[in-house]
Amino acid sequence: MTIAGVTLKNPVMTASGTFGSGIEYSTMLDLNRLGAVVTKGVSLTPWEGNPVPRIAESCGGMLNAIGLQNPGIDVFMERDLPFLSRFDTRVIVNICGKTIPEYAGVIERLNGTSVDMYEINVSCPNVKEGAIAFGQDARALRAITRELKAVAKKPLIMKLSPNVTDITEMAKAAESEGADAISLINTLTGMKIDVHTRRFVLANKTGGLSGPAIKPVAVRMVWQCAQAVKIPVIGMGGIANGEDAIEFLLAGAAAVAVGAMTFHDPETVLHVVDGIGDYMKRHNIRDVNTLCGAVE
Numbered sequence: 001m002t003i004a005g006v007t008l009k010n011p012v013m014t015a016s017g018t019f020g021s022g023i024e025y026s027t028m029l030d031l032n033r034l035g036a037v038v039t040k041g042v043s044l045t046p047w048e049g050n051p052v053p054r055i056a057e058s059c060g061g062m063l064n065a066i067g068l069q070n071p072g073i074d075v076f077m078e079r080d081l082p083f084l085s086r087f088d089t090r091v092i093v094n095i096c097g098k099t100i101p102e103y104a105g106v107i108e109r110l111n112g113t114s115v116d117m118y119e120i121n122v123s124c125p126n127v128k129e130g131a132i133a134f135g136q137d138a139r140a141l142r143a144i145t146r147e148l149k150a151v152a153k154k155p156l157i158m159k160l161s162p163n164v165t166d167i168t169e170m171a172k173a174a175e176s177e178g179a180d181a182i183s184l185i186n187t188l189t190g191m192k193i194d195v196h197t198r199r200f201v202l203a204n205k206t207g208g209l210s211g212p213a214i215k216p217v218a219v220r221m222v223w224q225c226a227q228a229v230k231i232p233v234i235g236m237g238g239i240a241n242g243e244d245a246i247e248f249l250l251a252g253a254a255a256v257a258v259g260a261m262t263f264h265d266p267e268t269v270l271h272v273v274d275g276i277g278d279y280m281k282r283h284n285i286r287d288v289n290t291l292c293g294a295v296e
Contacts, residue, residue, distance in 0.1 A: 001035065001288060003232045003254055004155035004180035006116050008035035008090055011288055012245065012273045015236050015259030016040060016094035016119060016159070017066070019269075021080035022087075028266045033273060036090035038257060039080065041121050043096050044105040046072040051203040056192050061211020061238070062260055063190050065204035068096050068124070073109050085114050092157065096121040100144050104151045111153040119157040120148060123186050135161035135186070138173040145177035155180035157234065160225075162214075163189050167221045168228040175229045182225060183234035183257065185218045210260040212238040219251050226252020226293055240268065242275015252293040 001008045013036035014022070021039045022031050031037060049069025056063045070076075076093075084091045093115050097103035107118060122135030122144060134140045141158070149156055158174040160167060162185040174182050187208025192201040218237025226233045235253030238260070239245050245256045261268040280288065 001255060003234070004117065004157075006090060006155060008255065009088075010035040010273055010276070011249065011253075011255035012269060012276065013090075013092065013234070013255060013257045014038050014262070014269055015257040016121065017064075017068075018259040018262045021076070021084060023080065023083055025262075025266055026083075029270055031087045031089050033270055034089050035255060035273075036092050036116070037084060037087075038092040038119055039076070039084075039094050041068045041070055041094045041096040042073055042076045042106055043068065043070055044073055044102045046070065046075075047096075053201065053203055054207070056201045056207065058190065058192060058209060058211070058213065060213030061209055062263070063192055063202060063207035063209055064187070065202045065207035067204070068121070070096075073106050077109065077113075081113060081115070090116045092117045092119050094119045094121055094159070096124045098124060100147045103144065103148055107148060107151050111151075115154060117155045117157055117180075118148075118152055119159050119183060120144070121159050121186075123159070123161045123163075133161060133163075135159075135170060136164055138169050141170055141173045142177045145174050145179050149178035157181045157183050159186055160184040161186045162217060162221055162237075168224050171225040171229045171233075175231050179231060181232040181234060181254075182229065183236065184225060185214070185221050185237045188214055188217065210237070212240055212261070214238050215244060215247075219247055222248055222253050223251040223295070239272060240264075242272055242277075242279055245272050245276055246279050246291065249288070249291040250293070250295040252295075254289075254292055 050067035215238030
């Protein structure tokens with residue numbers, strides 16, 4: 001399995017924000033079995049995130065309004081990167097920022113390291129554009145992709161937001177400015193109200209919905225984008241087992257990422273790896289790449 005010239009031992013990776021940098025999970029599962037570890041978002045300076053409460057359960061999933069809390073690039077370079085370098089697993093760093101120079105600053109710090117790829121979280125608010133997320137405006141998405149591509153010395157994955165009218169417009173915008181791949185979907189905006197207290201459950205009022213409830217939407221968007229662009233698509237959204245992953249591959253994904261279900265069972269990502277292998281054996285499939293876009 002190869003994405004933008006980077007070879008993965010299998011098409012399964014972690015979804016950003018659900019696995020940290022793998023430090024805690026490494027006590028429960030073998031990171032060497034993963035295709036890639038995608039880190040939690042890393043910013044140029046430490047971010048405190050949103051006020052609590054910022055997580056709530058929902059039917060078939062969960063809402064989160066963490067706000068990309070992270071200790072910043074200095075801590076990542078000192079603590080997380082040396083830890084990840086111990087494993088025979090590709091490392092993809094998710095990068096966040098409020099302005100293009102902030103994103104670029106993180107990339108410049110990582111360019112000379114062993115990191116394999118960058119995943120750009122374009123759901124961050126562009127404060128110079130009235131806090132509109134880069135991923136919700138095609139013009140802003142083209143601009144950030146173009147600027148970061150000029151700085152990046154590693155392949156660039158643009159992580160797309162599903163909270164748009166036409167996801168293919170965003171996919172094409174990223175591709176047009178040199179993105180090496182796209183990943184989708186990020187969370188769907190949702191809300192939960194406590195009917196007994198008549199208050200919002202999340203302090204932020206709204207949060208990102210993830211988990212099995214969003215999978216049909218994610219599969220549809222992955223299929224649409226795979227039809228619209230020629231660069232690899234990494235699919236995610238509600239994957240809980242091998243057959244879920246196969247569904248994304250058939251829709252056109254070159255690889256998949258496992259997220260929210262990791263909180264339910266930390267070994268979910270390994271169950272997905274094994275499940276894909278079992279499916280291939282049952283159907284006498286030798287090359288997982290033949291499944292990509294094979295839906296009829």
